[in-house]
Amino acid sequence: MAKPNVNYGNLKQSYLFRDIATKVAAYKKAHPDRKVISLGIGDVTLPLAKKVVEALKAASEEMGKAETFRGYAPDQGYDFLREKISEHYKKRNVNVDISEIFVSDGAKSDLGNITEIFSRDNIVMIPDPVYPVYMDTNVMDGRKIIFADANKENHFLAMPDKRHADMIYLCSPNNPCGSVYSKAQLEKWVEYALKHNSVILFDAAYEAFITDDKLPRSIFEIEGAEKCAIEFCSFSKLAGFTGTRCAYTVIKKELILEGFSLRDMWVRRQSTKLNGVSYIIQRGAEAVFTEEGMKQCKDNIRYYLDNAKLISALLTEKGIYHTGGNNSPYIWMSCPNNLKSWEFFDLLLNETCVVGTPGSGFGHNGEGYFRLTSFGSRENTIEAVERLSKVL
Numbered sequence: 001m002a003k004p005n006v007n008y009g010n011l012k013q014s015y016l017f018r019d020i021a022t023k024v025a026a027y028k029k030a031h032p033d034r035k036v037i038s039l040g041i042g043d044v045t046l047p048l049a050k051k052v053v054e055a056l057k058a059a060s061e062e063m064g065k066a067e068t069f070r071g072y073a074p075d076q077g078y079d080f081l082r083e084k085i086s087e088h089y090k091k092r093n094v095n096v097d098i099s100e101i102f103v104s105d106g107a108k109s110d111l112g113n114i115t116e117i118f119s120r121d122n123i124v125m126i127p128d129p130v131y132p133v134y135m136d137t138n139v140m141d142g143r144k145i146i147f148a149d150a151n152k153e154n155h156f157l158a159m160p161d162k163r164h165a166d167m168i169y170l171c172s173p174n175n176p177c178g179s180v181y182s183k184a185q186l187e188k189w190v191e192y193a194l195k196h197n198s199v200i201l202f203d204a205a206y207e208a209f210i211t212d213d214k215l216p217r218s219i220f221e222i223e224g225a226e227k228c229a230i231e232f233c234s235f236s237k238l239a240g241f242t243g244t245r246c247a248y249t250v251i252k253k254e255l256i257l258e259g260f261s262l263r264d265m266w267v268r269r270q271s272t273k274l275n276g277v278s279y280i281i282q283r284g285a286e287a288v289f290t291e292e293g294m295k296q297c298k299d300n301i302r303y304y305l306d307n308a309k310l311i312s313a314l315l316t317e318k319g320i321y322h323t324g325g326n327n328s329p330y331i332w333m334s335c336p337n338n339l340k341s342w343e344f345f346d347l348l349l350n351e352t353c354v355v356g357t358p359g360s361g362f363g364h365n366g367e368g369y370f371r372l373t374s375f376g377s378r379e380n381t382i383e384a385v386e387r388l389s390k391v392l
């Protein structure tokens with residue numbers, strides 16, 4: 001008799017975005033004349049850079065000609081793209097060999113699949129509040145999970161404590177909290193991981209939003225991280241590739257557990273289960289690293305960051321505690337008057353027709369907090385800020 005993976009029975013249903021959609025739909029039906037503005041958008045909205053579109057078109061043309069047609073892509077990604085990624089790291093004085101770079105269709109898939117090269121006996125440490133992928137993928141595997149508190153005391157940057165963990169998920173700049181680890185803080189995590197022989201799974205999906213040069217964009221800027229960390233990066237937020245799909249993961253050769261090279265294991269895993277990423281898409285991703293392509297991507301990021309600044313400035317003016325809004329597209333605010341996350345959601349929707357995301361949906365420590373995002377248009381962000389200023 002075939003048995004299912006019963007761990008799936010332990011997954012908690014997330015009703016967060018469904019519940020938001022239901023409430024917004026009911027509100028619109030009752031007030032068809034009012035304009036609802038969403039500051040809850042978790043996806044990029046600006047179109048791909050011109051330079052990227054040109055590269056996608058040119059690569060499509062190549063695929064249509066016998067002389068330039070290409071079949072299966074190399075498992076780890078084309079050298080032309082991995083060389084650009086390696087140079088991108090070099091700008092931060094980080095040495096990453098192209099053999100340590102794995103191109104894939106998304107950071108979410110890599111974050112979800114990476115658990116395959118780890119034992120089920122490992123204890124996993126996950127920050128609370130959290131991006132739900134880290135948690136669900138480990139529940140599916142049946143691993144023991146412990147939580148690292150992110151809260152007002154540590155400005156929503158969880159730090160290590162006395163407890164032992166084998167695998168640690170960190171996300172900086174953080175989704176949902178918008179907070180960014182300093183170099184000194186990441187040094188503490190690396191020190192902890194080396195002492196405990198644990199591995200840090202570092203989600204750097206938002207590294208391109210960091211404008212403060214003192215803040216680390218890569219865990220590999222920290223000495224010793226090559227022996228205890230895996231880094232996940234993506235073109236999704238860097239270059240608007242959420243619908244185009246391209247990402248990369250870095251595992252250094254120095255990362256060895258009980259004689260097993262995790263890099264070699266990941267080579268084996270990917271070559272067994274992945275047939276590479278589309279040539280066309282990898283040419284598009286390569287164009288992100290041209291001078292013109294990068295400038296166009298940075299202009300888009302600047303646009304989102306300026307939106308974030310408008311929201312953050314209002315909260316500062318009103319004396320409302322928040323993290324993010326700087327070096328991040330997210331703003332994580334304390335709900336005024338001790339309101340609970342959903343109470344504040346209802347108040348905002350009913351009194352201002354502005355939608356955000358209740359923090360309680362991201363974990364226990366999110367109760368009493370609320371996530372706003374900067375992925376909307378400038379016009380809508382300005383209007384939303386004006387409306388919010390009347391009720392805060």
Ligand SMILES: *Cc1c(COP(=O)(O)O)cnc(C)c1O
Binds near residue numbers: 107237
């Ligand atoms: C958007 C996002 C990613 C990127 O995932 P892709 O699959 O590459 O689109 C990864 N981590 C976090 C926290 C994100 O918000």
